[in-house]
Amino acid sequence: MEKYKVKLLGNIRTKLKTWFEEAEAIEKEDLYKFLHSLAGTAPTIGYLEIGEIAGRLLMELEQSKTGVWSRESIQVFLSPLLAAAYEADSSGRLDLTAEKEPADGEKDLIMLIDDDPALIMFLKEELEKNQFAVMAFTSPQKALKALFDLDPCCVIMDVHMKGKSGLEILEEFKQYIHFRFIPSIMISVDNSKETRMRSYELDADDFIQKPFEIDEFILRVRRLVKRKKQLRELIMLDELTKVYTRKHLKPAFERVSSQMEREQLPFSAAMIDLDHFKSINDRYGHLTGDHVLSQFAEVLKNNLRTGDLPFRYGGEEFFVLFPRTDHHTAKHVLDRLLEQFEQEVFSSAGETLTVSFSAGISDASACRGFEHTVKAADHALYEAKRMGRARVILAKGNEDVEPVKKAVRFAIVDDDPIIRSVLQDYLRNSSLNSEVSLTVETYKNGAAFLSSGWHLKMPELPSFIILDGVMPELDGVEVLKSIRSLDDQERFTIVMLTGRTSEEDMAEALRLGADDYLTKPFKLKEMESRLLRLIKKVSS
Template sequence: MEKYTKHFFNNIRKKLEEWEAAASIPHEEVYRFIHSMAGSASVLGLHNIGESARKLMDHHNEEDERMWTITEVKEELFDIIQYCYHYEEESIEVFPGKQGRDGEEPVVLLIDDDTTFLMYMKDELEKIGWYVVPIANPEKAIMSYYDVRPDCAIIDIHMDGTSGFEVLDFFKKKLKQPFIPTVMVSVENSKEVRMKSYQMGADDFIAKPFDLDEFTVRVKRQMERKKQMEELVLIDELTLVYNRKYLSQAYAQVQSDWARRGDSYCVAVLDLDHFKGVNDRYGHLMGDRVLKGFASHLKSETRIQDTVFRFGGEEFVILFPHTSIKEACSFVDDIRKRFSQVIFQANPDFSCTFSAGVAEIADPTKPFDTWLKLADNALYEAKGSGRNLVRIDRKAMEHIPHKITKIAIVDDDPIIRTVMKDIVSKLPSEEHIQYDIQTFKDGASFIASDWHKGNPCLVILDGVMPKMDGLEVLEQIRSRTDSDRYKVLMLTSRKSERDISRSLQLGADDYMTKPFKLLELEARLGQMLKRMR
């Protein structure tokens, strides 16, 4: 029976491919195809498909003379196409202990030119719920550090072309970022190597081969240490948001991102209205409760990429990356409206408001104080206009176009293309980002297209295709002078370890093995798109 079921699905694929090449499809042909599925599916035990096909037959008259486009056909048959995918999805092996992803799991950057080690460690560490970014090219690792912003970096010392010590030196010195723990691993366990690792700033050294359970505990301990250090050094003790010490570090990240991407960044200065009156009337303990409540409100109402700081007293600062000034103003105004509805329990109960000024960081090569002063001026304008208001720096541009992120689905399977396009179209995006989605039935047509040029592009790339396979496409992408615009998710077979290894060597940003759970695909795409913002 399995042989005939595969033949049934292959027939659906062939028909979709045939229709994709046609300008239009006669209704009689579409109806005949649905009729055929209704009969065959039930015989093969594919009752969901058979039932869907029979319902479609009831909705259509065989004698109609209309012509269909391929888009209309796919919309009409989408439930059936999805059932076809889910039938194959049911055969996926579920690894014991593997956890689902919610986008908030710890992120580990794993740097090693041994792709077998990368594949094994990625598989094992993702079973416990970590998100692992495997990097086989040490030079790519340096740029990935900016994009990934990991909770821990694991670096092999001996790699072809580049020493792990060079990568460590870059992380520790050039990035001026001491709050990402680094763990060095090596088959060489000499005293000299261990001492050099620690002297250069590594937080731990683990000799290969190692016990995986011990390795996991030690890496987890480093990530917990990172969290504790942030809380002790950079977190305001009362409000538990970042303090002003972290502003210079955060602005350095803005400068780095802006130099590579040129996106819009904004800063907002917020000040509680009449806060002295709260302290005078209700006492300083109540004042502290208001400050903690305000900070908690800001953290819950801002996005994951935004950063909240307590600048001093009752004044707070928010950095908005990849955000136009109109969007930043709208975000702050929404926060203002909701905060005014928060009730603080006292005798009598009361509420608070705040005023805010917003400015665009138009040129991050200038000192941060430049933009802080503009936002502060706008804040004073809000105060002078009656408080409980948000004002924009008057020099700000009135409009900045939305950022376009292109998403290419390159796969020779029409069922996969259809299902993936539906998933991608439903992915959440920020207000200032628009997704432009295109599908390609082979690698050659993608490479020949001008559509993906000029904008950031996420490429979902099948490894095995006619004319030009995924590895050839990946190699061409990485040979481009603007290859950093592309993020590539490779789709491979479970039995193609050699292809996975080669894709990592060529610079794939992540990979998944077919067939895969659609929820897992959603989570991976969400992580990769977050790194592109």
């Protein structure tokens, strides 16, 4: 049966590639024959989902009055079939009864730091087999920059690396992760007492000598991740700011909301965001950023009244509940807080700076529950930023509001038209759209991408490039070199696609600054999960 499955997928690929690349127009009759054959054959050999989708498209085609289909229209029409066929090809078998894997957001994130790409690729693969999400870095500086946004459950780094030793990096890391309870594991061929003792003096949580048994390695990683999660469950206050953590926000909101409703008293809520905080981290470093956050939290607590509840919502965002308070009074409280906080002077490397914040306030008693209250406050916050920041804005009424989404642009560069079409359609319809506003463009090779000037446009937006490693004319590694040579190359997040026989190419890509890579064939859900983490990192 397996050989028939392989043959069917091959036939689908051949037909679609011909239509996508060579045909200017496709007759309805040809499309009908193709779908009719699939609807009958696919379920017979075990591809139930492909057969079901083909049958559904066949019924839609019968009702359509379109006699001749353009290349673009047929790509859109067949996109559900493309996704199902690609998933079948990725897994080798479309097993609808397979054991459920952890949802994207449930996988614990591991950060790997090593200048040996071969070891990184091996450990990444083994950890992902064990249901961890993994972000790998060959540059300690880049890893340090990403640490705050990714908030990993564990950091694993080698002791001996070129340029800077793992012990030096660990010492630097510990300045930053002091308030974050991120366990660290040092790995090394050097098992000397001096190296082990120095690792533990710098608060490494474990030391593992190379070579090691991978099953024991995974077990030790899992043990530390479990300990971190247990500690997190016990913590009510954010480690850095000493205000309540986000996980306690919704229960607190529901408790206060019920009480205010019984007592028929007003209730307000506010979303607060420090202005230009990312530029503070980029220019002055994360230690200065942490100091600004902790000082703001201190000013916030000192200016709130008894009964007001502050929470760290995430990154530089805070949320405040104002029981027994109408939204006009809440605005007066935050206006006073803004005036005081703007007078705070921070210093870093001989420079001084002041910081402001923007805030949006919603009338929680008029909103329909927690989610609506948060959306309304977030919408007002967006309006405050649009109007120039450093101000407090009241949400307008209690009408339905959509969450504010940041704009992110994607370029897909791959010489395979089916891959381009599948990824473009999947990105446009995936859950990523609930986080950000996506625009997607596709390019058939590296030369077409660079000549388009896509990478020179919209410098204000985070930009993602999904880049095939092997392409004619100009391969992915050459494109990667071009992007990383730009002055503003930091705004590009690059995910490389590679075949299983291209380990040397991927090692080179990691050295040159690829942010992540996927080995073909891959599952679309896996791509979505990785992109979601990267998007949160760059848009936080």
